[in-house]
Amino acid sequence: MSTVLFHHDLGVVQGFLRFSRAVALLICAVALVVLAGWWCKRPLLTTMWPGQTAMTANAAVGFVLSGSSLLLSQHSSPRRSSFGRWLSLAVLAIGAVTLVEYLWMTDLGIDHMFGGPRTHGSGRWPGRMGEPVAAGLVLLGGLGLLLPVRRWLYLREGLAMGLLAIAMSGLASYSIALAGRNDMLFGRMPIHTALLLLLATLGWLSATPTLGLTRLATADTLGGVLARRLLLPALLLPAVFAFVFQLLQSRLGLPETLAFVLMALFSGGAVAGLVWWAANLFDKLERQRRESILLRNDAGTDILTGLANRRALDEVLACLLRSQREHDRMFSLLMLDLDCFKTFNDDFGHLAGDQVLRVTGHLLRAALRPADMAARYGGEEFVLLLPETDVAGGREVAARVLDAFRGFAWPYRAVTVSIGVAQSAFGDGAEDLIRRVDAALYDAKHAGRDQAVAAVALPTVAPSKT
Ligand SMILES: Nc1nc2c(ncn2[C@@H]2O[C@H](COP(=O)(O)OP(=O)(O)OP(=O)(O)O)[C@@H](O)[C@H]2O)c(=O)[nH]1
Structure with missing residues (x-):
């Protein structure tokens, strides 16, 4: 095991904390707009875009609570951060109760917040968020609850990975719908819900920039540079690929086989491009390192004999x-x-x-x-x-x-x-x-x-x- 400790770039660490606070504010703002839409019966505010699926009111409440908890988690006062953890517990409860409703095929009343969902809800249970969103809220609440517990760091990272998978699947299925296909995998996950889940996960991970998975992204090493530059594009690639794949078939009318071949080419090309970019960076830094060693040695070496000068x-x-x-x-x-x-x-x-x-x-x-x-x-x-x-x-x-x-x-x-x-x-x-x-x-x-x-x-x- 390496005995050299991680060395973090202070500017980057502060940038991550700023990003986390900005994400918390954005999540609260978007979710409050959605809630206002349900309250005032303005469907456009709940969908954010004409013709889209609405974010349910209880999911919006979950996001407001999670965003507030994220903001409070960075507060130095122990009372406020412990209040933040209660909010995260409430987020977890909203998701868990919805999942219980699905499991027991019952209605526990959580789907009718603000009265609106009865009117605008779509799907089997008016006003009920989809299973993936409910699972996402459970994980989101868990992230907030586990934030201060170092012992459970790996469990927290596991929850974050699960959340990323849900958010990215939602984005990818939305991309497919955007490209013209109706039978979406997560037909009931609205695009702004998927985006908020993704942002919230990144926000919670960024709240502890020197711990767990995020510590690599803030390290002032080559690994840190790679993680900062490549991780976000890598997370968005599936959505882009799904969109292009569907577009090739539905809008351009390409046969499925050809679309598959082109997709294979796209994905191979994208991976090769990322590897090439990383290799270039490695190569440049290695050459700089060798040059500096050469210069250091040259200053004290006799060129003809290789002995000290x-x-x-x-x-x-x-x-x-x-x-x-x-x-x-x-x-x-x-x-x-x-x-x-x-x-x-x-x-x-x-x-x-x-x-x-x-x-x-x-x-x-x-x-x-x-x-x-x-x-x-x-x-x-x-x-x-x-x-x-x-x-x-x-x-x-x-x-x-x-x-x-x-x-x-x-x-x-x-x-x-x-x-x-x-x-x-x-x-x-x-x-x-x-x-x-x-x-x-x-x-x-x-x-x-x-x-x-x-x-x-x-x-x-x-x-x-x-
Ligand atoms: N090829 C080569 N010759 C060198 C270099 N540096 C010094 N010399 C030669 O080394 C020789 C030194 O000669 P002298 O100091 O007269 O001594 P010597 O011929 O070795 O005689 P003794 O020292 O008395 O045995 C000179 O002819 C220099 O030109 C070098 O880098 N390369």
Whole structure:
């Protein structure tokens, strides 16, 4: 399991909370308009659009209560948020009583709110909302009741998924009707009811932007960006597909088989399009990441040999000297110089010389422990920094490097190296150490090259206790 916590984009989190409040207000407003329609006997207000199915009065009451509960849930006062939960309980009760009516084939009186539904209701029971809407209200009430209970987070997410399925089925069946077909799957779910169910679900999910499913959508990661951009289109796709599918048959008169084939093409194309878009985003971010790694590495790397460059060397050397001063931790420094490299260049050309420098990089890296550092000091000179290593250890590494050079199958002629070894001493500055190791290297060259010479050890000076 990952130990890195979700990191949320604060602006996005606030945006989700604002969306949740806006949804709550919109739900209340639409449902109140519908109730006014029933109260004043204005059918157009209950259908919102001429010729459409009306939202029942009890469903509208459920939405007003759920919207108010959603608004109160974000209130800091515990009394108001607990009142909000009572409202959610009432929403659940409205849905549950309707379902009981369906199960027992009875009338418990809930279908005749505002008197209007007797007049305008359609279907088997005038004024009674359809089963999917009743189930939706039960789930909506459950969402509100479970909001503050962290333990039941997964159950709440499950209820939200159920609600989304009901709302999306309602929208898809409405799309089919819109495209000219009369036998709707949820013939009794009005379009504004389906839309309010969808919005209410999203509103409740957005009320806890850093928890459960929504926490991915507010994360400031690539996953967060994908979720924010793709989830809503994905939720609306079924309705769009259902509409196009039906339109192809009823309005354009295409045979069913051809319409199926075209639908398969549409859905495949849409999925491929979404995958392509996501892949593009991944690709762009990955390239940016690699570029930034490259830039970070480039700043401290010698391009020809792949070893650390002078700048990185100076930083690490300063660090080791500080550690020597403050914690009395010694280290060794080796200075290497390729022998007679000028004549090698003269004889075989600079490109062959560059190849030797590259191989030198490989040999030095191979000779060191992970904690050691190899750097190109300049031209054909190299420096090795060996933390926690005394001069004897430095000589051992030097011997290993000399052997590696002697044992390598050089393409033009054998290449050897001379090495100066020095151990840091308390009070050393970078120049003191380099001067000592340079002198040792000079001695190695004058002693006949292809060998290592250690600098004369300095008398140990005890670190001051102050
Ligand atoms: N090919 C190549 N040659 C380089 C590079 N940097 C420095 N050199 C060459 O390295 C040579 C160094 O020569 P010198 O300093 O005279 O020393 P040397 O010939 O190695 O003689 P000793 O050090 O006394 O053994 C010069 O000819 C430089 O041109 C490089 O990046 N590529």
